[in-house]
Amino acid sequence: MSGNMFQIARTGAAAARASLELTAQNIANSANPDYARRSLESRELVGLSLSGNGVLNGVRILGISRNDSAVVQRQARNSASELARADAELGALRDTELALEQSALFEGLVEFEAVLTQLEGNPLEPALRTNALETARQLASTFRFANNTLGTARQQVQESAAVSLDEVNRQATELARINQSLTNAREGTAGQAALLDARDAALRALSEEVGIDVEFDSRGAASVRLSGASAAPLVDGISSNALTSTLAADGTIDFALAGSVVAPTSGALAGQAAALEAKADYQSQLDAIAADTISRANTAQTSGADQTGAAGQPLFTGTGAGDIELALTSGTQLATAPAGSPAGSSNIGNLSALVASIGADDGPVASTDRLLLGLSSRIAAQDVTRSGLAAIADNAQATLLSETGVDLDTEAANLVRLQQAFEANARVLQVAGDVFDTILGLR
Amino acid sequence: MSFVSNATGAFYERSLGQMNGLRGSLERLQTQISTGVRLERGSEDPAAASRLRTLARTERLSEVQEDNADKLARDLTEAGDEVLGVANLLSRARELAIRAANDTTGESGRTAIAEELAQLELELFDRANASTLTGEPLFAGTAAGPAFVRAADGTVTYNGNTDIASVPVAPGTELERGVPGSQVFQFNVNGTPTSAFEVLSSLSAALQPGTANPGAAAQAAIEGLDAAIDTTTRNQTVLGTRLAWVEVIQDQQTNRALSVDEQQSDLGDTDLGKAVARLQQTLTALEASQASFTRVANLTLFNAL
Numbered sequence A: 001m002s003g004n005m006f007q008i009a010r011t012g013a014a015a016a017r018a019s020l021e022l023t024a025q026n027i028a029n030s031a032n033p034d035y036a037r038r039s040l041e042s043r044e045l046v047g048l049s050l051s052g053n054g055v056l057n058g059v060r061i062l063g064i065s066r067n068d069s070a071v072v073q074r075q076a077r078n079s080a081s082e083l084a085r086a087d088a089e090l091g092a093l094r095d096t097e098l099a100l101e102q103s104a105l106f107e108g109l110v111e112f113e114a115v116l117t118q119l120e121g122n123p124l125e126p127a128l129r130t131n132a133l134e135t136a137r138q139l140a141s142t143f144r145f146a147n148n149t150l151g152t153a154r155q156q157v158q159e160s161a162a163v164s165l166d167e168v169n170r171q172a173t174e175l176a177r178i179n180q181s182l183t184n185a186r187e188g189t190a191g192q193a194a195l196l197d198a199r200d201a202a203l204r205a206l207s208e209e210v211g212i213d214v215e216f217d218s219r220g221a222a223s224v225r226l227s228g229a230s231a232a233p234l235v236d237g238i239s240s241n242a243l244t245s246t247l248a249a250d251g252t253i254d255f256a257l258a259g260s261v262v263a264p265t266s267g268a269l270a271g272q273a274a275a276l277e278a279k280a281d282y283q284s285q286l287d288a289i290a291a292d293t294i295s296r297a298n299t300a301q302t303s304g305a306d307q308t309g310a311a312g313q314p315l316f317t318g319t320g321a322g323d324i325e326l327a328l329t330s331g332t333q334l335a336t337a338p339a340g341s342p343a344g345s346s347n348i349g350n351l352s353a354l355v356a357s358i359g360a361d362d363g364p365v366a367s368t369d370r371l372l373l374g375l376s377s378r379i380a381a382q383d384v385t386r387s388g389l390a391a392i393a394d395n396a397q398a399t400l401l402s403e404t405g406v407d408l409d410t411e412a413a414n415l416v417r418l419q420q421a422f423e424a425n426a427r428v429l430q431v432a433g434d435v436f437d438t439i440l441g442l443r
Numbered sequence B: 001m002s003f004v005s006n007a008t009g010a011f012y013e014r015s016l017g018q019m020n021g022l023r024g025s026l027e028r029l030q031t032q033i034s035t036g037v038r039l040e041r042g043s044e045d046p047a048a049a050s051r052l053r054t055l056a057r058t059e060r061l062s063e064v065q066e067d068n069a070d071k072l073a074r075d076l077t078e079a080g081d082e083v084l085g086v087a088n089l090l091s092r093a094r095e096l097a098i099r100a101a102n103d104t105t106g107e108s109g110r111t112a113i114a115e116e117l118a119q120l121e122l123e124l125f126d127r128a129n130a131s132t133l134t135g136e137p138l139f140a141g142t143a144a145g146p147a148f149v150r151a152a153d154g155t156v157t158y159n160g161n162t163d164i165a166s167v168p169v170a171p172g173t174e175l176e177r178g179v180p181g182s183q184v185f186q187f188n189v190n191g192t193p194t195s196a197f198e199v200l201s202s203l204s205a206a207l208q209p210g211t212a213n214p215g216a217a218a219q220a221a222i223e224g225l226d227a228a229i230d231t232t233t234r235n236q237t238v239l240g241t242r243l244a245w246v247e248v249i250q251d252q253q254t255n256r257a258l259s260v261d262e263q264q265s266d267l268g269d270t271d272l273g274k275a276v277a278r279l280q281q282t283l284t285a286l287e288a289s290q291a292s293f294t295r296v297a298n299l300t301l302f303n304a305l
Helices: A002-028 A070-102 A105-121 A126-184 A190-209 A268-302 A349-358 A364-404 A408-440 B008-035 B046-101 B107-128 B181-185 B196-206 B214-268 B272-298
Strands: A038-048 A054-066 A212-216 A222-226 A243-247 A253-257 A260-262 B148-150 B156-158 B166-170 B173-176 B186-189 B192-195
Touching: A002 A038, A002 A054, A002 A408, A054 A190, A070 A126, A070 A190, A070 A212, A070 A268, A070 A364, A105 A126, A105 A268, A105 A349, A105 A364, A105 B046, A105 B166, A126 A190, A126 A222, A126 A243, A126 A253, A126 A268, A190 A212, A190 A222, A190 A268, A253 A268, A268 A349, A268 A364, A349 B166, A364 B008, A364 B046, B008 B272, B046 B107, B046 B166, B046 B181, B046 B196, B046 B214, B107 B148, B107 B181, B107 B196, B156 B181, B156 B196, B166 B214, B173 B214, B181 B186, B181 B214, B186 B196, B186 B214, B192 B196, B196 B214
Parallel strands: none
Antiparallel strands: A038 A054, A212 A222, A243 A253, A253 A260, B148 B156, B166 B173, B186 B192
């Protein structure tokens, strides 16, 4: 009988000690974002006796249980995916806005219009003619600068898409490896809990880059598909497929998984793909404005006569924002007068037509304003969407943390409670010893 | 086995997020105050940014149009001065013609008058070929000039054209730069086209010694001179009216520039009072949340163990 007391106190002290160790582990990991709170599962140990009555045998440690909630995890992952998409797209669009606003294209076009208007007041003044020509040269270089900064911004997005893609493939390989270890791990061990932590961390990292659907098997191994895509799985058991990308001529990006085309719906990759498509659109709009400027200026020039009475020559060469160049070499070549005017004519009929054409409602000045307005409105709208998504993601993250995170106050209370439990068990041991001694001391 | 807890990590994350948000808006306010500009990027207020662009364009074009108006006013003033000179000159010629027509004026007197008329004709030719400060002919239309040329036999012909360039001086307003010489110096007398030069030089020739009946010729010339004076006065009025119009437009330009400035300031400038008040409010909120953060963070059971 007192033998059982020894056994009960021994198991109790061991269980209290194991719990204390877990509490210490929880406290040590309280700042680790990938760590889910552990607790010890135990059960009363009752043996069978010959008489049919139970024999009390103390407590049995069942294993380590890891606080986990698949639903909350999924919510946190999906909202993080959406936020990453919005962030990636918004960041890239802001770069585009900066590129187009800082290149001062609108100001350049207005300045061109202004110097031409000034020339109208005094068409034969050599200084004004030279000024107009140099402003045209400046305008051409502004177009090229805007084109370059847009190109640089596009390249940055493409590079970060490549980084994201590497991360996806790295995490997918890692996940397949974790799956393999999980199938071999024993239930309820600290090792299994650590693997599950690593699995959730990998899934979280993966969902930052691309939206995923996850299914778990009975051992906790995850199989992953890109969300919204019925194509091959990214990770299936211990095997993973590589996600690849190809860049199109206009700078947009396409993805393929195991050979078939996929379109990510969320995650940074989706945002980057959307941003690249937007950039291709803005690039073509910029090229259209440059081509429009070239054609309007050249049409006006060639339908007029320059200061020497000769037929006007094209003002610009090139076909878009990337290759626009000033073609004229001297201010006298500006065809301010209508065709057929004699040398030195101060008739400004042709110049007025050019000024009107540049400033027209469908002209380059108005188109540039529309381009900038469209871009900034899009960013403003995206910004609103983003703050909404950020609130949702923060909320999901907070929910996840309160489900799985470590609460230091609880752990402190546990420390006190478990210490007392341990001391109580030790006391039981002492009592059992006393009882035994009492019996031995009978004379 | 899941139960809800106050995870310590969640508390730190939340507090950090809130304080970061406050610090972010503080920095934006600070930038707005120190730069004086409300909109750093177009996306902060797309409609206002577009409006600001349009205003900047209006402002830039107005500056140029003001320059144009100044130049136009100068040109018109110069043309007006020349035409005034011409009018005075023609009045003097008319006086001389009347005196020459008077029978009491002897031959030597007529010769002196003829001499003065020849000089007046030269001055008239100079005035007709006057140019602006920037060297363009005032009365040649849009031609390169000179406006009038004198042939070897002394006849003066118009070398310019009747086109007059219009200068944009305000949005949608273009004013003609001057009047063509043909309109100022050429006219019809009894249906015959003639010019002020011709009237003066033929009168001067008719008063030379040895010419038959100079008094009658002088009498006949008065009609031509009257026509010349009429034409000149009419053009003086045209130039004067146009100059007055330019002055009205210059006034309007000043008013418009003020209104553009005002709108730009309304749309794009920081409202300092508001911004400083918001800054103070946000500062208070940040200080309060920092203070409460440290106090709550210190509330842990471990302090009691």
